[in-house]
Amino acid sequence: MDAFLIQGGQRLSGSIAVSGAKNSALPILAVSLMTDSACRFGNIPVLRDIQTQVKILNTLGVESHWTGHEITTKVKDSYNSTAPYELVKQMRAGVCVLGPLLAKRGEAIVSLPGGCVIGERPIDLHLRGLEALGAQITLDQGYISAKAPKGGLKGAEIYLGGKFGSSVLATDNVMCAAVLAKGTTIIECAACEPEVVDLARCLNSMGAKIEGAGSPRIVIHGVKRLRGCDYDVIPDRIEAATFLIAGAITRSPITVTGCKPDHLMAVLDVLRQMGIRVERKPTSLKIIPADTWKCADVVTLPHPSFPTDCQAQIMALMSIAQGTSTITERIYPERFMAAAELKRMGAKISVANGNAVIQGVDKIGGAEVMASDLRASAALVIAGLAANGETKITRVYHIDRGYERIEERLRKIGARIQRVADSDLPAPQAQAVST
Ligand code: EPZ
Numbered sequence: 001m002d003a004f005l006i007q008g009g010q011r012l013s014g015s016i017a018v019s020g021a022k023n024s025a026l027p028i029l030a031v032s033l034m035t036d037s038a039c040r041f042g043n044i045p046v047l048r049d050i051q052t053q054v055k056i057l058n059t060l061g062v063e064s065h066w067t068g069h070e071i072t073t074k075v076k077d078s079y080n081s082t083a084p085y086e087l088v089k090q091m092r093a094g095v096c097v098l099g100p101l102l103a104k105r106g107e108a109i110v111s112l113p114g115g116c117v118i119g120e121r122p123i124d125l126h127l128r129g130l131e132a133l134g135a136q137i138t139l140d141q142g143y144i145s146a147k148a149p150k151g152g153l154k155g156a157e158i159y160l161g162g163k164f165g166s167s168v169l170a171t172d173n174v175m176c177a178a179v180l181a182k183g184t185t186i187i188e189c190a191a192c193e194p195e196v197v198d199l200a201r202c203l204n205s206m207g208a209k210i211e212g213a214g215s216p217r218i219v220i221h222g223v224k225r226l227r228g229c230d231y232d233v234i235p236d237r238i239e240a241a242t243f244l245i246a247g248a249i250t251r252s253p254i255t256v257t258g259c260k261p262d263h264l265m266a267v268l269d270v271l272r273q274m275g276i277r278v279e280r281k282p283t284s285l286k287i288i289p290a291d292t293w294k295c296a297d298v299v300t301l302p303h304p305s306f307p308t309d310c311q312a313q314i315m316a317l318m319s320i321a322q323g324t325s326t327i328t329e330r331i332y333p334e335r336f337m338a339a340a341e342l343k344r345m346g347a348k349i350s351v352a353n354g355n356a357v358i359q360g361v362d363k364i365g366g367a368e369v370m371a372s373d374l375r376a377s378a379a380l381v382i383a384g385l386a387a388n389g390e391t392k393i394t395r396v397y398h399i400d401r402g403y404e405r406i407e408e409r410l411r412k413i414g415a416r417i418q419r420v421a422d423s424d425l426p427a428p429q430a431q432a433v434s435t
Helices: 022-034 048-059 092-105 124-132 168-179 194-205 237-249 261-273 308-319 337-344 374-386 406-411
Strands: 002-007 015-017 039-042 062-067 070-075 107-111 136-140 143-147 157-159 184-188 209-211 217-221 230-232 255-257 277-281 284-288 297-300 324-329 348-352 355-359 368-370 390-394 416-421
Touching: 002 374, 015 406, 022 039, 022 048, 022 062, 022 070, 022 092, 022 168, 022 194, 048 062, 048 070, 048 092, 092 107, 092 124, 092 143, 092 168, 124 136, 124 143, 124 157, 124 168, 168 184, 168 194, 168 209, 168 217, 194 209, 194 230, 237 255, 237 261, 237 284, 237 308, 237 374, 261 277, 261 284, 261 308, 297 308, 308 324, 308 337, 308 348, 308 355, 308 374, 337 348, 337 368, 337 374, 374 390, 374 406, 374 416, 406 416
Parallel strands: 015 255, 039 230, 157 184, 297 324, 368 390
Antiparallel strands: 002 390, 002 416, 039 070, 062 070, 107 143, 136 143, 184 217, 209 217, 255 284, 277 284, 324 355, 348 355
């Protein structure tokens, strides 16, 4: 198992390019199931989660070739429509094959994703939406079995809001299923995340007829079949935000390139509130370093509000802000795994009932800390870059799930970070936790 060793306190400089969006690539790769034609997907980040998705698609009869940041696919056979537990448990987003499989093959058996360190990950909204299209859903021995009626799925008007608001992957699954349904589907309270828009754009490039993606009301006019696609996914807004916050906390004038600033408005607004200026160009953002920054109050909500996937990272920045900040986590109320580790570094954070109170301190110190989930690990890297002394982050396979070669890319802008083999710990088993 690997660990990161970080010597904190280094000023960074130069520019760092953003990878393709993991949370776009995962559902977009699943549309390869919806066509008999070949597909090419570009700007795909080289990540463990993508590898897991490729394995899931392979078990479902999709032959793929992965070269660098490009994956080509073609469905070779459709004998197997079961996405197995041993793969889906490693990456909960594997559930996003449900809608595509049901749409194209009329049936899908997908392992229930199970638990996850960031909290309960229900799929009731996915199932509500697919049932509204006429699917017969049964749950048996940890698997979801979905079957379309003899005449195929039929368009419907679907309200897809849950107690936490909209759902990204539920919107994706229902949108995909509706694309090949008969008639028109309206999804009300659809997720508005840029990754949902990206999926809709990819499907429309294949001949789908989807309107309104990016708004809470998506209209899908069913079509008979889809052609192949040649599609590049959008830049990763969460990775862009992570690098911006790393620049802010190390007081470094770094430029994040190849990003879409429009996808980061809520994060940019919080940085503005904290007194951190960001120079904005059409595809890049540059930190104007501040010696000190103010506290802020953040509430995580569905897009376009502040993203839960940036919550741990902003918590690291708040740890050495002036004054007391608060975070209200409205998407995953237990998603505060970074807090305990940041406290080992001297941060003053109290967490209760989905709220965190972060009392800013002048500095944090290096320590041995443990990564626990993808975004909490990113927060520990950010804190380590700013801390006095050395930080060792163990279990960095968590971060490899969502950030491509992050230590190499940070080194290129001056960070003193290296990956070391951490022989103290056994090699990671297939993780029963996933995000
Ligand atoms: C997506 O997960 C992202 N993953 C997550 O990113 C992200 O945190 C999340 O959206 C919220 O933005 C991918 O896109 C692969 P949700 P998803 O369904 O779609 C509740 C990362 O770090 N809910 O939008 O699974 C749910 O409990 C990952 O990259 C239901 O109640 O999340 C949560 O409170 C972590 N019923 C809220 O909705 C359902 O059927 C939003 O979840 C589904 C969800």
